[in-house]
Amino acid sequence: MEILRYAAFSADPAGGNPAGVVLDATGIGEAEMQRVAADVGYSETAFLVPGRHSHFTVRYFSPKAEVPFCGHATIASAVAHAERHGPGVLLLNTRAGLVEVSTTVLADGTVTATLISVEPRTRPIADGDLAALLDALCWVRDDLDGALPPRVAFAGAWHPVVAAASRQRLADLDYDMPALASLMAQHDWTTINLVHRESPLVFHARNPFPPGGVVEDAATGAAAAALGGYLREMRLVRPPATVTVRQGQDMGRPSRLTIRIPAQAGTGIAVTGTAVALSHTRSTEA
Incomplete structure (x- = not known):
């Protein structure tokens, strides 16, 4: 092959x-x-x-x-x-x-591609699971952005969405890989979508991926689609909306993902990149 x-x-x-x-x-x-x-x-x-x-x-x-x-x-x-x-x-x-x-x-001559996700959905994350997740990340509740409540979001795979209150908290990622891998295996989470909202339509993201044997993803299209569904369902944007996700900077591999969120509930999220x-x-x- x-x-x-x-x-x-x-x-x-x-x-x-x-x-x-x-x-x-x-x-x-x-x-x-x-x-x-x-x-x-x-x-x-x-x-x-x-x-x-x-x-x-x-x-x-x-x-x-x-x-x-x-x-x-x-x-x-x-x-x-x-x-x-x-x-x-x-x-x-x-x-x-x-x-x-x-x-x-x-x-x-640049080729761009746009995927349309399967129907997105979100669900609450139990208090005990959130506590275990924060412990594995070496975060505390005061590190979280209270305006973006933690949820588990899906647009092809499940990703907890956890928002940091500061860009510095996101930059200082240093998690317990065995503990996080064990927790993710229990719940069938693919990556953890850690985000920081720079402005209403611009987010920074980091995605630990220990179940795949990878410390972190430099760009995660499935998690970006799940984030789009989360933002629409939680009414954190006014759709139709276009959101930019910047990922990979802290790894030295900068990436840019563009999310288009249609207004109609239940419709797939578009993610574009080259x-x-x-x-x-x-x-x-x-």
């Missing part, structure tokens, strides 16, 4: 979140997908099996386990496909549901 390597949500190979992409994984078994993802070593690798009429079956693997949906690997896959076959609309059958992703070529091929992006596996 041909394994591609792209950084998503950046036009600079030094930024964004790297993802592995296999545009044709026909005949590749689950164990081989997991082995390849572990070998690639990025937070996720996407494996696409082409179908008819722009339909693909897609599976996403971290170095340790399969995840139901991954936004940055979706953006990377769509850009990689567009660069080889031209822009258009792809329909991705993921384990989370059907995800539509469209690509556009800008005047400067992706850039990394050097030595292609390799062949028998």
